[in-house]
Amino acid sequence: MLPRSLPVPRTPDSQTAPRLRWGILGTGWIAEQFVRSLQRHTRQVVQAVGSRTLPTAQRAADRWGGATAYGSYAGLVADPRVDVVYIATPHHLHLPNALLAIEAGKHVLVEKPIGLSADEARTMHHAARTAGVFCMEALWTLCLPKYDVIRQLLTDGVLGEPTAVLADIGEAFAADHRILRPDLAGGPLLDLGTYPVMLATWVLGDPDIVQAVGTAATTTINGQLAITLHSPNAVAALHTTLQAVTPTTAVIAGSEATISIERFFYRTGPFALTGRDGARLEFDEPAVDHDALHFEAAEVARCIADGQTGSPLRPMADTVRTLAVMDRIREAVGITFDEAIIARR
Structure with missing residues (x-):
């Protein structure tokens, strides 16, 4: 028999998630959707944006409220004001970009799929665990x-x-x-x-x-x-x-x-x-639709604030x-x- 009613979602209000300073690595369509949702529904801060060229990064930074623009990925991950990096580059760049951020001591949320293969995911996981930083695949569903x-x-x-x-x-x-x-x-x-x-x-x-x-x-x-x-x-x-x-x-x-x-x-x-x-x-x-991406960002912020290196x-x-x-x-x-x-x- 079915229960009398469905369970109630236990998902906390995204506005209550601890505020972190985000670096957005990549400026394509999914990055745009992520930032828009973040800014509408959370207290998270878009601190910096990195692209392969400074003009591209600056245009995104201007759209996103004056974040610091970097014309390289290395510049973004070196910013001491950035707490966590959202990696929204093409699939084949997820692993090298994530490793770059992890080696700089940054927590990472990596767009799905986190890599091209299970071995790439394992490599990323090992690097994050060694560095003691948070790492999660951005599978918002x-x-x-x-x-x-x-x-x-x-x-x-x-x-x-x-x-x-x-x-x-x-x-x-x-x-x-x-x-x-x-x-x-x-x-x-x-x-x-x-x-x-x-x-x-x-x-x-x-x-x-x-x-x-x-x-x-x-x-x-x-x-x-x-x-x-x-x-x-x-x-x-x-x-x-x-x-x-x-x-x-x-x-x-x-x-x-x-x-x-x-x-x-x-x-x-x-x-x-x-x-x-x-x-x-x-x-x-x-x-x-993608205006719900804020739920994954809030989950990341709560986990990092709690000292976790992954999300359940x-x-x-x-x-x-x-x-x-x-x-x-x-x-x-x-x-x-x-x-x-x-x-x-």
């Missing part, structure tokens, strides 16, 4: 109030034994978008596929079998993937594409109840809990698990990264 309710349902056993995860994410992109560039580790897996793979590994743990097939978008870039994961008592069926707009919904099925998460399952918005007898409970929250909402062990599965997906399909990526590190 798991910091949302909606996912705290789902977390409680899973922990309380409301679903019974989880038996399946079904998840899909698909978007269509212009031909000149960076996701189609082999020199930037393009394709749907890292940008989009992280979300369904994260959901499956979060709910079901490590799979013993990983299978995948795909089709090409260009001669050098994978266009879509159909993925199946097998655990001793459960399966996951996942799909991601950069060639079409797909439902982008998810289902977590259990022996006693099922969670159905509506379109953009990885963002804020509604879901329904349905019991085997058809009883139904619904959760709703405003669908504010997205432990590095979970990040490594997700990337290890993605490594196996790439191997199954034959996806390789452009050699220029390796050369640029």
